[in-house]
Amino acid sequence: MAVNLSPPNPQALHPVPGVRLGSAEAGIRKLHRKDLTLITLEPGARVAGVFTQNRFCAAPVQVCREHLAAGEEIRALIINTGIANAGTGEQGLADARATCAAVARELEVPAEAVLPFSTGVILELLPMGRLLAGLPAARAAVRPEGWFDAAHAIMTTDTIAKAVSRQVQVAGRTVTLTGMSKGAGMIKPNMATMLGYIATDACVAQPLLDALVREAADLSFNSITVDGDTSTNDSFVVMATGRAGHPEIVAPTSDGYETFRRALIDVAVGLAQAIVRDGEGATKLMTLDIRGGRDRGECRAVGYAIGHSPLVKTAFFASDPNLGRILAAIGYAGIGDLDVMRLKVWLEDGSGAVLVAERGGRAASYREEDGARIMRNAEITIRVDLARGDAQATLWTCDFSYDYVKINADYRS
Amino acid sequence: MAVNLSPPNPQALHPVPGVRLGSAEAGIRKLHRKDLTLITLEPGARVAGVFTQNRFCAAPVQVCREHLAAGEEIRALIINTGIANAGTGEQGLADARATCAAVARELEVPAEAVLPFSTGVILELLPMGRLLAGLPAARAAVRPEGWFDAAHAIMTTDTIAKAVSRQVQVAGRTVTLTGMSKGAGMIKPNMATMLGYIATDACVAQPLLDALVREAADLSFNSITVDGDTSTNDSFVVMATGRAGHPEIVAPTSDGYETFRRALIDVAVGLAQAIVRDGEGATKLMTLDIRGGRDRGECRAVGYAIGHSPLVKTAFFASDPNLGRILAAIGYAGIGDLDVMRLKVWLEDGSGAVLVAERGGRAASYREEDGARIMRNAEITIRVDLARGDAQATLWTCDFSYDYVKINADYRS
Numbered sequence: 070m071a072v073n074l075s076p077p078n079p080q081a082l083h084p085v086p087g088v089r090l091g092s093a094e095a096g097i098r099k100l101h102r103k104d105l106t107l108i109t110l111e112p113g114a115r116v117a118g119v120f121t122q123n124r125f126c127a128a129p130v131q132v133c134r135e136h137l138a139a140g141e142e143i144r145a146l147i148i149n150t151g152i153a154n155a156g157t158g159e160q161g162l163a164d165a166r167a168t169c170a171a172v173a174r175e176l177e178v179p180a181e182a183v184l185p186f187s188t189g190v191i192l193e194l195l196p197m198g199r200l201l202a203g204l205p206a207a208r209a210a211v212r213p214e215g216w217f218d219a220a221h222a223i224m225t226t227d228t229i230a231k232a233v234s235r236q237v238q239v240a241g242r243t244v245t246l247t248g249m250s251k252g253a254g255m256i257k258p259n260m261a262t263m264l265g266y267i268a269t270d271a272c273v274a275q276p277l278l279d280a281l282v283r284e285a286a287d288l289s290f291n292s293i294t295v296d297g298d299t300s301t302n303d304s305f306v307v308m309a310t311g312r313a314g315h316p317e318i319v320a321p322t323s324d325g326y327e328t329f330r331r332a333l334i335d336v337a338v339g340l341a342q343a344i345v346r347d348g349e350g351a352t353k354l355m356t357l358d359i360r361g362g363r364d365r366g367e368c369r370a371v372g373y374a375i376g377h378s379p380l381v382k383t384a385f386f387a388s389d390p391n392l393g394r395i396l397a398a399i400g401y402a403g404i405g406d407l408d409v410m411r412l413k414v415w416l417e418d419g420s421g422a423v424l425v426a427e428r429g430g431r432a433a434s435y436r437e438e439d440g441a442r443i444m445r446n447a448e449i450t451i452r453v454d455l456a457r458g459d460a461q462a463t464l465w466t467c468d469f470s471y472d473y474v475k476i477n478a479d480y481r482s
Numbered sequence: 483m484a485v486n487l488s489p490p491n492p493q494a495l496h497p498v499p500g501v502r503l504g505s506a507e508a509g510i511r512k513l514h515r516k517d518l519t520l521i522t523l524e525p526g527a528r529v530a531g532v533f534t535q536n537r538f539c540a541a542p543v544q545v546c547r548e549h550l551a552a553g554e555e556i557r558a559l560i561i562n563t564g565i566a567n568a569g570t571g572e573q574g575l576a577d578a579r580a581t582c583a584a585v586a587r588e589l590e591v592p593a594e595a596v597l598p599f600s601t602g603v604i605l606e607l608l609p610m611g612r613l614l615a616g617l618p619a620a621r622a623a624v625r626p627e628g629w630f631d632a633a634h635a636i637m638t639t640d641t642i643a644k645a646v647s648r649q650v651q652v653a654g655r656t657v658t659l660t661g662m663s664k665g666a667g668m669i670k671p672n673m674a675t676m677l678g679y680i681a682t683d684a685c686v687a688q689p690l691l692d693a694l695v696r697e698a699a700d701l702s703f704n705s706i707t708v709d710g711d712t713s714t715n716d717s718f719v720v721m722a723t724g725r726a727g728h729p730e731i732v733a734p735t736s737d738g739y740e741t742f743r744r745a746l747i748d749v750a751v752g753l754a755q756a757i758v759r760d761g762e763g764a765t766k767l768m769t770l771d772i773r774g775g776r777d778r779g780e781c782r783a784v785g786y787a788i789g790h791s792p793l794v795k796t797a798f799f800a801s802d803p804n805l806g807r808i809l810a811a812i813g814y815a816g817i818g819d820l821d822v823m824r825l826k827v828w829l830e831d832g833s834g835a836v837l838v839a840e841r842g843g844r845a846a847s848y849r850e851e852d853g854a855r856i857m858r859n860a861e862i863t864i865r866v867d868l869a870r871g872d873a874q875a876t877l878w879t880c881d882f883s884y885d886y887v888k889i890n891a892d893y894r895s
Contacts, residue, residue: 124820125813125842156809156843158823191806192844301810379792383887393604396569397714400538407537410571429538430569431605471887474796 072354072447072467074346077232079217083245085268087111087310090215092222095203097196098151098189103222105200107207108146108266109176114310115275116143116184117282119291121303127155128165129185130302136169141181146306147172147204148264150225154187154195155301164195171201175208188225188251188264188302220249223264227252231343237332239325240315244271246332250290250340252347265290265305265340271329272311274319281333282307289337292369292464294376295348307333345465350472353385354448357464361412361455367404368462371453374402375466382469385449390416390440392425399453407455416443417450485767485860485880487759490645492630496658498681500524500723503628505635508616510609511564511602516635518613520620521559521679522589527723528688529556529597530695532704534716540568541578542598543715549582554594559719560585560617561677563638567600567608568714577608584614588621601638601664601677601715633662636677640665644756650745652738653728657684659745663703663753665760678703678718678753684742685724687732694746695720702750705782705877707789708761720746758878763885766798767861770877774825774868780817781875784866787815788879795882798862803829803853805838812866820868829856830863 088110095105110116118137120130136143147168154161169183176183187195210218220230234247248267273281286305311317318326346354357376362368375381378398384391395414400407414426423439424432443449501523508518523529531550533543549556560581567574582596589596600608623631633643647660661680686694699718724730731739759767770789775781788794791811797804808827813820827839836852837845856862 123810123813124817125809125822156806156839158842161843191810301806301813379882379886386887393569393714396538397536397604400536400714404537409538426569429571430574469792469887471884473792474799474882474884474887 071229071347072351074229074343076229077217077220082216082232082234083236083247084213084216085245085247085310086213086270086312087114088268088308089211089213090219091207091210091212092215092218093203093206093210095149096199097149103218104150105203105207106148106219106222107172107204107211108148108219109211110144110308111310112142112144114143114308115273115278116306116308117275117278118184118304118306119283119286121301123301125156125301127153127187127302128157128161129154129187130304131162132165132169133184133186133304136181136184139181141179143184144178144182145172145176146184146186146266148186148223149195149200150223151189152187152193152195153189153191153302156192157194160194164197167197168195168200171204175204184306186264186302186304188223191301216247216249223249223251225252227347229347231340231347233336233339233343235332235336237328239271239313239318239329242313242315244313244315244329244332245269246336248336248340250344252344263290263303263344265337266308267333267336267340268308268310269333270310270312272313272315272317273309273329274317277318277320278307278309281330285334285337288334289341292462293341293345294373294464294466295345342465345467348467350470350475351467352447352470353468355385355466355468356448356450357466358450358452359455359464360453360461361457362460362462363458365460365462368455368460369464370404371399371402371455372462372464374398375451376464379469382466385444385468386470388441388444390425390437390444392431392440395451396426408457411456413454413456415452416440417452418443418446418448422452484642484760485764487642487756489642490630490633495629495645495647496649496660497626497629498658498660498723499626499683499725500527501681501721502624502626503632504620504623504625505628505631506616506619506623508562509612510562516631517563518616518620519561519632519635520585520617520624521561521632522624523557523721524723525555525557527556527721528686528691529719529721530688530691531597531717531719532696532699534714536714536716538569538714540566540600540715541570541574542567542600543717544575545578545582546597546599546717549594549597552594554592556597557591557595558585558589559597559599559679561599561636562608562613563636564602565600565606565608566602566604566715569605570607573607577610580610581608581613584617588617597719599677599715599717601636604714629660629662636662636664638665640760642760644753644760646749646752646756648745648749650741652684652726652731652742655726655728657726657728657742657745658682659749661749661753663757665757676703676716676757678750679721680746680749680753681721681723682746683723683726685726685728685730686722686742687730690731690733691720691722694743698747698750701747702754705875706754706758707786707877707879708758755878758880761880763883763888764880765860765883766881768798768879768881769861769863770879771863771865772868772877773866773874774870775873775875776871778873778875781868781873782877783817784812784815784868785875785877787811788864789877792882795879798857798881799883801854801857803838803850803857805844805853808864809839821870824869826867826869828865829853830865831856831859831861835865
């Protein structure tokens with residue numbers, strides 16, 4: 070049961086001029102479900118991506134990196150679910166390349182113009198015959214309104230499809246940003262992979278787009294955690310078709326830069342949060358707002374110490390305002406000269422904030438019933454002021470329930 | 483239900499000349515259970531300790547560090563369960579000092595000759611009246627044979643008392659090492675704390691003892707993980723009374739040094755493993771044997787990545803040889819230039835080893851039924867060869883079951 074997450078409304082997913090999506094049933098691992106998605110881009114689009122840091126990165130991730138580095142204009146993305154093509158050695162690489170080659174032949178573009186993505190079971194080879202046989206149907210299905218179907222077709226064990234769409238004004242023109250995402254990190258066991266895609270018709274210079282995708286990833290997909298596991302296939306790609314008709318955004322001083330930047334981050338955060346809301350067995354969304362650090366890195370370290378702690382996560386599942394577990398996690402986050410007497414911790418919900426810890430222990434004003442009241446919410450913010458600088462970071466995570474163990478222990482049985 | 487762990491046999495716990503232990507019911511948090519333990523040392527004993535790196539370290543840990551640094555000969559240890567005296571600010575420090583002062587008065591020694599330890603609920607103050615009122619009974623109970631009672635009195639939510647005893651020959655004399663431990667790291671939620679104590683009648687120079695306790699801690703208590711949480715109160719103390727009558731061990735070249743060192747590490751590993759075997763909800767003991775690293779640090783990083791992964795731990799609970807999760811954890815352990823094509827992974831039980839991964843994926847010789855057979859054991863070794871150096875590290879962890887969530891979600895309710 071996802072936390073405050075509804076399926077996307079197909080009418081609210083604005084098509085992005087220059088982008089078409091088509092999904093088909095290729096029978097890669099299961100019959101009678103769409104598992105192959107083709108995204109085509111008109112000539113002139115600019116594409117930037119960030120990928121998993123896992124050394125066991127999957128074959129398609131390696132090929133994506135190669136093709137983006139090759140400098141060829143990207144004309145298509147091909148995404149399969151069911152099998153992740155990870156831990157598949159040389160054969161896996163050959164399969165990812167063959168997939169790109171087949172899409173390239175179909176579209177009459179170079180193989181380097183195609184980016185491949187896979188998500189699903191690790192250590193199994195792609196059924197190349199069935200995958201390639203499904204391509205013509207995916208191609209026949211491509212249309213600008215394909216987002217709703219595609220958001221469903223890229224799901225693995227996600228319980229709800231994830232898509233976000235926004236429109237903003239840039240230099241007097243309407244710019245659209247529409248995106249979709251699936252399954253967080255290793256959140257879905259062998260069905261590894263967080264995938265995120267955002268398309269826009271904004272016109273953005275390539276170096277700026279490269280920088281923006283890194284910044285947006287840092288503030289969204291790289292600021293969520295479900296169980297601390299990093300998948301072999303994580304990918305986040307932004308496609309900018311440049312069709313909106315406004316003057317090119319070439320620098321932070323360009324007209325509309327800040328509006329576009331905020332909209333891009335906003336859509337990315339929405340897609341990333343949706344992954345946490347649909348975390349395995351999640352019953353609560355926790356926002357970790359860590360302030361007062363010397364740098365953003367130490368704020369993130371504190372946030373991840375809290376967000377990865379099974380003790381904190383099980384306490385939130387139980388709606389137990391167990392402050393000791395939060396303080397202990399802050400204490401072992403690795404800040405060697407942290408002054409625990411100065412830091413403060415609040416629990417917050419929509420109705421306000423309760424100071425729970427100060428001076429190295431429970432706040433004098435804290436009453437257990439105030440903590441308990443906040444813990445009953447489905448969305449809770451833990452705010453920490455480290456009182457040693459001006460840096461800040463926000464992370465999102467979910468709680469840890471019986472269902473997490475059930476889903477992960479039963480997955481292959 | 484602990485994994486292959488039996489209660490200690492009182493007859494097998496050799497008294498250590500110069501050491502007496504007494505336990506009493508002080509009613510610190512619960513009635514009718516021994517919760518206060520006094521350990522007294524005859525003059526001339528040498529004591530060394532290592533303590534939690536958590537910045538929220540508890541008041542008794544701060545006082546232990548001060549008293550060991552003061553250079554006064556240590557004459558007593560006082561251990562209470564029920565309340566951890568952590569996150570208690572200035573009042574907690576005052577209480578820890580007052581406890582030492584009271585023990586010092588009772589024994590007519592300086593306050594700096596006393597080391598205090600607490601384990602239990604965080605963020606609550608010690609009931610000093612009851613604690614101090616229990617001291618005379620604890621003192622009246624001290625005797626050389628007090629280990630069995632003490633091992634029980636320091637338990638919090640441990641299900642089985644943990645004690646290990648060994649005798650070895652050093653320069654023709656019998657040297658005894660007897661120790662006890664309790665609850666792993668944050669393994670027992672608010673009942674935080676891993677405590678470990680080893681006493682010996684060996685005669686060891688102080689600088690060497692300081693080095694040996696660090697080495698033994700590194701190879702034992704600092705090589706286990708249940709849930710990755712580090713407690714505010716973790717402490718490991720070695721007491722050497724020097725009564726065995728052999729020439730002082732002053733350097734690694736001294737007669738009997740290696741025998742004593744191995745015995746100390748052996749007892750420490752036994753006490754640390756017992757904590758993992760009694761991990762919350764544990765049904766399996768996993769040994770992580772990581773070889774072929776450039777240094778021990780990267781071997782430990784890979785071991786902890788595997789040992790902390792909820793996905794790996796739930797797969798072991800399910801007896802599922804889910805290789806993808808193990809490989810993914812190795813991949814995100816932070817070794818930037820790891821060559822995944824060269825590393826190998828084996829699953830082992832008492833009957834032998836099965837090569838499960840090589841060349842970046844599943845081993846060609848691997849059969850799922852071989853993996854499944856090994857996974858049915860209660861004790862399993864995951865052996866990884868990183869193939870990039872000669873360093874090695876061994877860690878121990880347990881699986882992750884429904885009961886882990888149950889214990890931690892229900893703890894305070």
